[in-house]
Amino acid sequence: MGPLVPYIFSNEFSLVIALLSGIGFGFALEQAGFSSTKKLVGLFYGYDFTVLKVFFTAGVTAMIGVLLLSHFGFLDLNLIYVNPTFLWSALVGGAIMGLGFVIGGFCPGTSVCAAAIGKIDGLAFVFGSALGIIIFAEAYPFFETIYLAENWGPVLINETLGMSKLAFAFLLTAIAFIAFYFTHKIEDKVSKRQSNFSKKKIIVYISGISLAFITLVFITITPSKEEVIASKIQDPKIQQNIVFNEVDSDALAFEIANNYYKINVIDVRSPEEYEAYHLPMAINIPFDELGNRQWHKVFTQNLKTNYFYADDESLVRETYVWASYLGESENFILTEDTKIFKEKFSPVIKMPSGDSKSEMDTYIYRKDLTDKMNVLVEALKNLTAPVKVKEVKIKGGC
């Protein structure tokens, strides 16, 4: 599941990806004509809207692709970098950049492209942008107030507009196509040309437009991977058909005391309940957080057996179904709740007063395991705390 860095590729290897992405980026920009200022500034004088066409097409393509990948569970949207919003610096900085665009005729990416094919003005622009960055760094105290004002964090535009991601995607795609149509009309007018579209071209354009919308409709009407799993684990029929591996407290306690290194004991209750009391060696993965990436490995490994428990039987069964869909780990559920476990295995349990041998045996068995588990918990205090997998927020930026 994406993003692949740093989970699958290392950060160092990502530099190779950077080089490759850059090659694609530079190639597309240069092919589109972004190495020519005349083509770039055409946008502002109405004779050439290439920038708008390329820019919007790229944005819409990537946006729909991001939605599609996350729909199928290939990309975790919680982990991708979303530029934070600092309202005033975004607006003022943007305005300064716009002025620089009209005067210089480039933006940083396109100036690099221009310089790469030998344009001296492109090189001059790159030099200028280095100067501008240095000036900003030197004059930072002057800009600081506005630079840090109105920090809204990584808000999404659809949230700000109060709509779903998909609704915004539809809206932006529609705006893009309308803009393509009208800018084409404007180009015709300004450059006094009469454009004829061949039948083939018209078919290609209509297919492109349809493809974008059909993809969005597809994402809207089909359930996402998460929804499919969620509906499966709620489905009583599936729950009936699945063979649950079950253990009782005595068996689980034996495993904990003797095979602790081969098992994961997983508490799917809330953190508060976990704090109040939990089984020895248990880690806490609240039911709602099962899907979080940091736990992914727990469910997809096949080296250790997972034992789930909660005080609610249906909850623990849902977890079991969920885990069996997700991965290869061998899973068990504890059929008894934590109260029973606590009663059976606490240091204060009393020796039976009667003479029944079986009662005595049970007492000794449980006392033994309790002591063993206590020793383990003490010895492994630092190890049992769940290893916090740092959710590395990817740093982006430009």
Next chain:
Amino acid sequence: MKSKAYMNPYLAGIILGLVLLGTIYITGRGLGASGAVKSVALSTITELAPEHTENTTYLKEYAENYDGPLKNWLVWEVIGVVIGAFFSGVLSNRVGLQLERGAKVSEITRIGTAILGGLLFGLGSQLGRGCTSGSALSGMAVMSFGGIITMMAIFGSAYAFAYFFRNLWLK
């Protein structure tokens, strides 16, 4: 030999969009450009005048979590841009020393305005935390509010100022 025509803008846009999508899928972040210039410019200063970096808030903060340009994602990406653009230029026969300028504009003026424009863009990209590619394009792909308003500010302001600089570009 005449240079080849530019690619159909929609096709180029789709290619660019797929490159962007691939980058987001693999690395979780979008494309950028000004950050690479920043990395080179600021680390040059740090190398030449380490004391100065210590005394300048913005430089100091930048230098603290920084391993040098060769460990920087954006620097490698922009090296890629140079390679990709050069390759495209060679394919389409557009490589060669040249200076593109409006008919009324002298060469000196053009170089001067390119530097000035770059300067403004560089400064603005620091204030706005990203330029056209990092903020606007990548921001649009992930629906960042900040990225999209930066985009609107860039193009809005460019339209607002375009009239005053028409002599630079139009005949």
